[in-house]
Amino acid sequence: MVKKIVFFLLFCTLLNASEFEQNCLSCHGEDFKFNIIMKKYTLKYSSEERIKKAIFEYLKDPTYDKSILPLEYLKKFGIKKKSELDDKTLKKMIDIYYNKFNLSSKLY
Template identity: 40%
Template structure:
């Protein structure tokens, strides 16, 4: 029983520790366009895992109008997002998790 409680606590703790959920999903949830749509737009432009992650990290570190994949209408409505406050390590963690959740590999039947 003690073990189970300990495991539960650990799991809850690890959820709380997800940089992606805390720092990305939390904001995007409130937006009319869901976070997965951004992923597919990135995929449409960058194709591979490395290219997508690099482009995303580059954008998050220094978001500009030129680099965004946002459609013009949305860009006018929401504007360019602010620079990330995450350090490189956390940013990479968040992007990696984002990739793992929405990647196409292994999902097609």
């Protein structure tokens, strides 16, 4: 029974990772500084709920006002394109992103 549970958890983890790779890393790549972006969101919004809401709202309708990146960065690289993911998938990707890069998971 324990082996089945471990296998199931491993399978779910790999499935989520591959979805994140497909939906996020396919454009951003492995070297994108997700941890820096999460740090900026944490400093500005502090709570998990507020961080996820801000990310969701930005990805659904990216604007300069909603961005947490410096204006110089946005001038150089431009504003992100609107996400084409449906709301359910987008929220799932944000959950994966948050769980993978939130600062509290890095504290010991």
